[in-house]
Amino acid sequence: MSKVNDPADNVPAGYEPPAVWSQDGANGGAFASINRPVSGSTHEATLPVGRHPLQLYSLGTPNGQKVTILLEELLAAGHTGAEYDAWRIDIGAGQQFSSGFVAINPNSKIPALVDHSTSPPTALFESGSILFYLAEKFGAFLPTEHYRRAATINWLMWQMGSAPFVGGGFGHFYAYAPIRIKYAIDRYAMETKRQLHVLDTHLASHEYLAGDTYTIADMAVWPWYGGLVQGIYSARTFLGVDDYRHLLRWEAQIGERPAVRRGARVNRTQAPPDRPVAERHDAKDLDP
Numbered sequence: 681m682s683k684v685n686d687p688a689d690n691v692p693a694g695y696e697p698p699a700v701w702s703q704d705g706a707n708g709g710a711f712a713s714i715n716r717p718v719s720g721s722t723h724e725a726t727l728p729v730g731r732h733p734l735q736l737y738s739l740g741t742p743n744g745q746k747v748t749i750l751l752e753e754l755l756a757a758g759h760t761g762a763e764y765d766a767w768r769i770d771i772g773a774g775q776q777f778s779s780g781f782v783a784i785n786p787n788s789k790i791p792a793l794v795d796h797s798t799s800p801p802t803a804l805f806e807s808g809s810i811l812f813y814l815a816e817k818f819g820a821f822l823p824t825e826h827y828r829r830a831a832t833i834n835w836l837m838w839q840m841g842s843a844p845f846v847g848g849g850f851g852h853f854y855a856y857a858p859i860r861i862k863y864a865i866d867r868y869a870m871e872t873k874r875q876l877h878v879l880d881t882h883l884a885s886h887e888y889l890a891g892d893t894y895t896i897a898d899m900a901v902w903p904w905y906g907g908l909v910q911g912i913y914s915a916r917t918f919l920g921v922d923d924y925r926h927l928l929r930w931e932a933q934i935g936e937r938p939a940v941r942r943g944a945r946v947n948r949t950q951a952p953p954d955r956p957v958a959e960r961h962d963a964k965d966l967d968p
């Protein structure tokens with residue numbers, strides 16, 4: 681690491697990284713109680729299994745919403761095999777570290793899915809992998825023409841690689857960290873605005889991310905970047921989101937789809953302005 685300053689300027693003042701890092705108690709951030717430097721389960725517990733082919737273990741965060749939006753879109757398009765039970769995993773209470781959850785996702789993060797219509801059942805984790813699997817399984821929202829398919833996967837991968845800078849970077853340091861660090865906020869606000877500009881520029885000349893077709897790429901990007909437009913982290917003004925008018929057009933267009941509105945309510949305890957649904961086991965659970 682290059683030495684660029686006086687340690688007195690560090691945060692906290694005088695801090696120098698030790699030769700070997702070790703955990704120094706909880707750091708006080710919003711997720712301090714669940715962060716650990718090791719993987720694996722902390723307790724024995726099996727996951728519940730409902731009556732539908734697809735069993736989703738998730739929470740209605742942006743990463744969770746991507747999957748429930750696709751499932752609701754598939755059902756709306758008539759793919760009855762996409763019926764699902766959505767079980768709520770309380771990550772604040774550490775349910776992602778149960779032995780049952782770790783068995784299907786060794787990375788201990790929502791969302792995770794098990795497809796019981798296959799033999800043996802198929803376990804899936806990483807939201808992008810889940811979207812890709814379901815789109816292929818049902819032959820929907822993933823175009824077959826090479827250029828449209830490539831564009832869809834490009835934007836899906838872009839989202840998976842980019843959003844951690846928004847959530848783990850900007851969102852963490854702006855909204856969740858126990859102290860406000862200008863250096864960190866500047867770094868991640870810059871990158872988040874760059875990403876918003878990437879989307880805005882592309883959407884100026886494309887109706888959807890993959891061009892003229894609504895795909896899993898839109899479903900992956902909408903919860904995160906539409907979320908910034910809707911005010912997650914209360915950063916809409918700070919990030920100057922109103923300047924990105926093509927992104928705003930696309931955000932509203934995707935957000936008014938009935939399946940998107942349904943999917944965005946699943947595994948949530950708050951989903952303004954709509955009614956949240958902590959668990960979904962039947963289509964009726966989401967009816968008005």
Ligand SMILES: N[C@@H](CCC(=O)N[C@@H](CS)C(=O)NCC(=O)O)C(=O)O
Pocket residue numbers: 714715741742743744771776788789790791805806807808
């Ligand atoms: N790259 C993963 C990220 C998933 C992720 O970060 N999930 C968060 C909630 S949005 C989580 O489960 N956090 C719990 C933890 O870190 O212990 C994906 O897209 O599925």
